[in-house]
Amino acid sequence: MKVAVVGTGYVGLITGTCLADLGHHVICIDNDRSKISLLKKGKIPIYEPDLEPLLKKNVKAGRLHFSNRIQEGVEKSQVIFIAVNTPPMASGEADLSYVAYVAREIAEHLKSYRVIVDKSTVPVKTGHKVSETIQRYCKKGVEFDIVSNPEFLREGSAVQDMFHPDRIVVGVSNPRAAQIMRQLYEPIKTKFIVTDVSSAELIKHASNSFLAMKISFANALANICELSGADVEQVVYGMGMDHRVGAHFLKAGIGYGGSCFPKDVSAFIKISEDLGYPFHLLEAVEEINEDQKARFVKKVKDVLWVCKGKTIGVLGLSFKPNTDDMRNAPSLSIIHELLKEGAKIKAYDPQAMDKTKNLLKKIQFCRDPYQVAKGSDALLILTEWEEFKKINYKKIREIMTTPIVVDGRNLLHSQEMNEMGFVYKSVGRS
Numbered sequence: 001m002k003v004a005v006v007g008t009g010y011v012g013l014i015t016g017t018c019l020a021d022l023g024h025h026v027i028c029i030d031n032d033r034s035k036i037s038l039l040k041k042g043k044i045p046i047y048e049p050d051l052e053p054l055l056k057k058n059v060k061a062g063r064l065h066f067s068n069r070i071q072e073g074v075e076k077s078q079v080i081f082i083a084v085n086t087p088p089m090a091s092g093e094a095d096l097s098y099v100a101y102v103a104r105e106i107a108e109h110l111k112s113y114r115v116i117v118d119k120s121t122v123p124v125k126t127g128h129k130v131s132e133t134i135q136r137y138c139k140k141g142v143e144f145d146i147v148s149n150p151e152f153l154r155e156g157s158a159v160q161d162m163f164h165p166d167r168i169v170v171g172v173s174n175p176r177a178a179q180i181m182r183q184l185y186e187p188i189k190t191k192f193i194v195t196d197v198s199s200a201e202l203i204k205h206a207s208n209s210f211l212a213m214k215i216s217f218a219n220a221l222a223n224i225c226e227l228s229g230a231d232v233e234q235v236v237y238g239m240g241m242d243h244r245v246g247a248h249f250l251k252a253g254i255g256y257g258g259s260c261f262p263k264d265v266s267a268f269i270k271i272s273e274d275l276g277y278p279f280h281l282l283e284a285v286e287e288i289n290e291d292q293k294a295r296f297v298k299k300v301k302d303v304l305w306v307c308k309g310k311t312i313g314v315l316g317l318s319f320k321p322n323t324d325d326m327r328n329a330p331s332l333s334i335i336h337e338l339l340k341e342g343a344k345i346k347a348y349d350p351q352a353m354d355k356t357k358n359l360l361k362k363i364q365f366c367r368d369p370y371q372v373a374k375g376s377d378a379l380l381i382l383t384e385w386e387e388f389k390k391i392n393y394k395k396i397r398e399i400m401t402t403p404i405v406v407d408g409r410n411l412l413h414s415q416e417m418n419e420m421g422f423v424y425k426s427v428g429r430s
């Protein structure tokens with residue numbers, strides 16, 4: 001099939017590349033000219049495991065193209081995906097202006113039947129607005145269908161997730177569109193769920209909010225564990241063994257971040273309120289998440305007593321491992337707070353340092369964990385990169401000024417760290 005994907009960010013680029021690999025002819029479109037010219041040169045603007053070889057293979061096979069022009073995508077493609085950003089506004093509402101702009105531009109070039117698929121995460125009822133917009137700006141009598149096809153990929157394992165999703169959700173208002181979507185995804189063997197457009201939109205917001213709730217639940221539990229002397233890792237392990245609860249995302253730490261959970265939870269709170277049902281449970285989820293970062297900073301301050309003039313080493317900047325994405329990374333607010341306290345910060349991340357350089361000017365970036373540890377008064381683990389487990393901590397202890405580790409991700413073993421002579425603090429474990 002011939003497919004256009006408007007918005008060549010994390011979701012658009014991965015969707016476009018994987019659809020090309022399934023045998024479709026795909027044009028990835030973006031209005032960021034530098035991004036498209038980079039991609040045309042075979043360079044990839046993001047770090048995502050497995051993406052680069054797949055992209056190169058499909059470009060070489062002539063199935064994957066890049067363009068700045070929505071018109072080209074509309075003219076050449078039967079299915080047009082909207083995968084632009086839907087960032088949060090100050091009110092917490094999703095900013096839908098990028099979706100609205102693209103919908104209008106698609107409409108202006110629409111000459112014959114097309115399926116227009118919203119892949120961006122949007123509040124319930126956005127599909128109706130997109131449909132209205134297209135109706136308003138397209139030529140009279142041109143037919144189209146609107147589909148909501150939320151994306152569930154996770155950065156860091158996005159290519160795998162695209163090819164092996166737990167389910168594909170397609171919200172339609174017309175069986176004809178469902179049939180085309182079924183054909184598009186036919187090579188992917190998984191559950192194919194067809195709903196109405198609003199239900200599909202809600203499935204996405206509800207799923208992300210539910211996962212964020214599990215994280216906040218684990219964090220609240222961690223705080224109870226700290227007060228009672230229990231161990232949160234043992235508690236969530238015991239809970240997660242019950243398949244009705246499930247072990248995934250039941251993980252205590254420094255709170256969720258990234259480009260999705262914070263914005264989707266607040267957008268869901270806002271849309272629920274606008275609809276007339278204040279979703280108080282999600283307000284608590286948000287509150288616990290914010291509080292968790294503040295509690296971590298307090299833990300660092302408690303162990304260092306005075307931060308002013310001290311050197312604090314940071315391992316991990318990205319909001320989670322295996323990505324260079326820094327959007328809403330908890331590391332950012334934690335580092336800001338410690339800088340305010342007068343600490344000097346040295347940091348290392350395997351992938352996210354380039355992106356962090358634009359966000360944090362006053363910190364020293366290091367080439368490896370050992371350079372971070374040298375002369376540091378405390379070492380903080382803020383992202384659970386696998387390679388941080390393999391560090392020689394005996395060597396780290398020797399080169400630190402004071403051997404203090406505050407592990408925000410419970411990556412290391414308390415007993416081993418204590419035996420090595422560290423003052424070791426983690427989350428929800430005594």
Ligand code: NAD
Nearest residue numbers: 007008009010011030031032083084085086098120121151
């Ligand atoms: P992104 O910011 O990485 O990419 C969005 C792209 O859209 C950018 O390259 C931007 O230049 C482009 N764009 C904006 N306006 C445009 C226009 N008028 N014409 C052409 N291109 C335009 O965002 P993302 O992370 O890919 O997220 C996209 C959507 O998918 C969001 O709604 C997000 O919530 C959702 N989502 C993201 C993830 C994730 O893990 N990143 C997962 C599931 C769903």
